[in-house]
Amino acid sequence: MRKFLFFIFVLFVVLPGGWLLFNEFEQKDPDISMALPSPYLKRSYEISATITDRGTGLKQVKIIIAQGDKKKVLLDKKYPFMGYKSLLMAAGEHTETFTVPVESWKYGMVDGNAVITVEAWDHSWNGWKRGNRAFEEQNVIIDTKPPRIEVLTKVHNVSKGGTGLAVYRLFEPGIESGVRVGDNYFPGYSGVFKDPDVYTVFFALGHLQGPGTDMFVQAVDAAGNIAKRGFYHYIREKRFKKDTLNISEKFLSRKMPEFDLREKEADFIKTANPDLEKFIYINQTLRKENIETVLTPLKDSEHDLLWKGKFLRLSGAANRASFADHRTYKYNGKTIDKQYHMGIDLASVSRAPVPAANAGVVMSTDNVGIFGNIVMIDHGLGVATIYSHLSSMGVKKGDRVNKGDVIGRTGATGLAGGDHLHFGVAVHNIFVNPVEWWDISWLKNNIFNKIDDVKSQL
Structure with missing residues (x-):
């Protein structure tokens, strides 16, 4: 009988009590994960913190910002003891997530260094029931003043x-x-x-x-x-010029096969005039894509002026189209499209040598849709010249060129009706009027x- 009572005592008193003590004296600190949007505090600023306890459950969470002897408690949340339910916490976890705004200018704090701390305690009896404590801090800089x-x-x-x-x-x-x-x-x-x-x-x-x-x-x-x-x-x-371009069957049958639009080709075959529909697609949609392709490299422009004096113009060439001409495209007398011409067309003799307008670094040599074969030269500070429709290119990306160096020869690649040079100037991501860059008086008054x-x- 004594053995039976002892067994009952052990089974229902000692073991549960031991298990209770073991769990309530657990020594696992809570986990803290603090996320700051930036090490710099500005007026619109929030701290995100996630605290997890895998034991007796969270007892208290504090978030504080301090600068010198100034302290501001941003969050102080307490959690009640869960009693016997806490015995089950060891098999799960207690997680809390907070998003706390920080308004340092309201706390008497000034621009400069500060510290954000997150503290968390659990309900463990460890440390004379003070609980296990987790602590994390991050240094921040209060900066509320705009630059001068x-x-x-x-x-x-x-x-x-x-x-x-x-x-x-x-x-x-x-x-x-x-x-x-x-x-x-x-x-x-x-x-x-x-x-x-x-x-x-x-x-x-x-x-x-x-x-x-x-x-x-x-x-x-x-x-x-x-x-x-x-x-x-x-x-x-x-005011810029207006121009009308008549698109002929001869032009379409000669030029459209040069453009391989892959899976898009099937869409044009189904139409009454495949070459015409393909031209309209090229002149509208592909044009936008090609302009973005041409201008994208300028984000990596060199941080210095690489050039001197006025920019060169293709020698002995006549202007065939001006900058920002508003072109109306017609087919059989009917308007089919309108676009702007973002450069100057220069024509001299077939396959004329094309000089670098000024010193710089070659940023791109490629075939780009409507532009055909292009050479793009970076002149520094976001300024570039673009030479399009070339029949051949005599430089490669990364080459340094001097003013007057031959970089290629004129041609009719891309959406060109005849041999010529389409000369463009870009500032960062905008095409600008090249005429200014050929004018030494303009350069002196506005730059030098x-x-x-x-x-x-x-």
């Missing part, structure tokens, strides 16, 4: 479809900056001047952007604070003199 900008250039006269130059100074490192023109953004470059805090930016007005277009320097620091500084500018209105004037101020 000083515009150093005084006059900015820009024509519709033309280029401008601005120089400005920043007063702290790690700033992303440039000029906004309407919806377009042109990054600034440090390197033209000895002072690394002085930035140079070429910006442009698209051929459809005229007077009234917003224009300002913008700077964004690592904390996301944005500063905008306007500058004096005058936008000249400019402005750079010299800033150098005299530094």
Whole structure:
């Protein structure tokens, strides 16, 4: 009988009690996972934290921000003891996730270093029932002030479809900056001047952007604070030509086979005039894709002026089409499309040697749809020249060229009706009027003199 009672005692008292003590004295700390959107605190800022306990359950969670002797408790949440239910926690987990806003300017804190800490305790009897404690901290920088900008250039006269130059100074490192023109953004470059805090930016007005277009320097620091500084500018209105191009059956039958659109070809075969439908697709959809392909490399432009003097024009060539001509395409007297011509067509003799307009680095040599064989030269600070429809290319990507070096020969590749050079100038991701770059007076007044004037101020 005694043995039976002892067995009952062990089974229903000792073992449960031992299991209770074993679990309630567990020594596993809670797990803390803290996610900060940035090491820089700005006005719109939230901390995300996930705390997990795989034992007796969470007892308390605290989130605190501290700067010197200033402390602010952002979160202090307590959880009741779950009694016997806590015995089952060892087989599961207790997880809580928090998203806590931080408004440091309301806590009497100033710009500078601060510390964010997350603490968590569980209901363990370990440490005289104080529980197991987990602790994590991360250093942050309170930054609520926008960057300072000083515009150093005084006059900015820009024509519709033309280029401008601005120089400005920043007063702290790690700033992303440039000029906004309407919806377009042109990054600034440090390197033209000895002072690394002085930035140079070429910006442009698209051929459809005229007077009234917003224009300002913008700077964004690592904390996301944005500063905008306007500058004096005058936008000249400019009218561009209108032109009509008659698309013939002869042109379509000669040119359309040169374009292999792969699976898209099947769509045109089903139509009444496959070559015409293919031309319209090329002139609209493929044109947009090709322009993006051509302009994308400019994001890697070198951070210095690589060129000097005015840009060269194809020798002895006549203008066959102008920049921003508004073209109407007609077939059998009916309008089938309208597009803008974003360069200047120059024609001389067949397979004429094409010179580099100025010194730079070859960014691209490729066949790009409507442009045919192209050579693209980076002249630094987001400025590039593009030479299209070439019959041959005499340079490769990465080559450094001098003004006048022969880079290829004119041709009729791409969507060209005859042998000529389509010459384009781009500023970052916008085609601009090449005529300005051939004009030494324009270059002196709008670029060289402005750079010299800033150098005299530094």
